[in-house]
Amino acid sequence: MTKTKPAxxxxxxxxxxxxxxxxxxxxxxxxLLSRQLGSITLKPIVKPQLxxxxxxxxxxxxxxxxxxxxLELLQHQLAPHAQS
Amino acid sequence: MEIEWTQILIQMVNFGLIVVVLTKLVYKPIVKILSxxxxxxxxxxxxxxxxxxxxxxxxxxxxAELLKAKQTAEQIIRExxxxxxxxxxxxxxxxxxxxxxxxxxxxxxxxxxxKAEKKSVLGKLATLVTQTTAQVLxxxxxxxxxxxxxxxxxxIIKGVRFD
Numbered sequence: 337m338t339k340t341k342p343a344x345x346x347x348x349x350x351x352x353x354x355x356x357x358x359x360x361x362x363x364x365x366x367x368l369l370s371r372q373l374g375s376i377t378l379k380p381i382v383k384p385q386l387x388x389x390x391x392x393x394x395x396x397x398x399x400x401x402x403x404x405x406x407l408e409l410l411q412h413q414l415a416p417h418a419q420s
Numbered sequence: 421m422e423i424e425w426t427q428i429l430i431q432m433v434n435f436g437l438i439v440v441v442l443t444k445l446v447y448k449p450i451v452k453i454l455s456x457x458x459x460x461x462x463x464x465x466x467x468x469x470x471x472x473x474x475x476x477x478x479x480x481x482x483x484a485e486l487l488k489a490k491q492t493a494e495q496i497i498r499e500x501x502x503x504x505x506x507x508x509x510x511x512x513x514x515x516x517x518x519x520x521x522x523x524x525x526x527x528x529x530x531x532x533x534x535k536a537e538k539k540s541v542l543g544k545l546a547t548l549v550t551q552t553t554a555q556v557l558x559x560x561x562x563x564x565x566x567x568x569x570x571x572x573x574x575x576i577i578k579g580v581r582f583d
Contacts, residue, residue: 354558355566364574372582387554388561388569394582401573403557407550414546415539 346375352383352391354402369394 349369351357357365357380369376373394383391386402393399561569 353570355563355570357570358567361567361570361574365577368574368578369582384558387557388566390570390573390577392577397582399577399580399582401576403569404554407554411546411550414549415542 344374346377347373347394348377348379349373350379350381350393352381352386352393352402354382354384354386354388356380356382 347369351362351365362378362380366376366378369378369392386404387407389402389404389406391398391400391402391405
């Protein structure tokens with residue numbers, strides 16, 4: 337007797353990058369995410385203000401790997417309580 | 421020359437009468453007047469002595485009062501000077517404490533201002549550094565380098581759990 341996996345709605349993933357991702361990069365990313373999340377819908381967007389790197393938003397969670405985010409962290413380390 | 425005894429007798433009686441009359445009418449009143457004058461002078465002398473003595477007593481009393489007043493005044497001045505010195509010392513001590521407090525307050529205020537200024541400058545500097553770095557990187561990173569970064573981040577994503 338075999339159990340059939342119930343069909344679930346695809347997880348919506350937004351990937352932001354400073355430059356447009358190549359089809360190979362998109363395929364790699366989709367592969368990595370679908371292994372964990374199952375069916376996904378990947379929406380790539382280009383944000384030059386990220387400087388470099390990627391930002392992933394999976395439903396309500398965000399993984400920010402962009403250089404802009406790294407620079408913001410650096411700014412907070414340089415002046416912890418300063419108002420920018 | 422014959423001596424007329426009768427005439428001599430008459431003259432003697434006459435002289436005696438004149439002496440009696442003069443004694444009665446002139447000498448005694450004059451003596452009386454002189455005696456009264458002497459008494460008056462003596463009385464005046466006595467009064468003058470009494471007045472002089474009173475004056476001397478009054479003068480001595482006045483001098484004593486003056487001396488006493490002078491001593492009292494000197495005592496008051498000494499006490500006033502002592503109180504003034506004590507007040508001056510108290511005011512000076514309070515002023516020193518106040519000045520110390522003021523200095524401490526100003527020092528703390530100055531330190532707080534310096535700290536705030538330092539924080540502000542650091543914040544501005546950090547913003548400037550990061551913004552400049554972002555600008556430089558945006559212009560400096562080639563497409564190849566951008567994709568190298570993405571490739572390295574894909575490796576990171578591989579190790580992240582999303583579920």
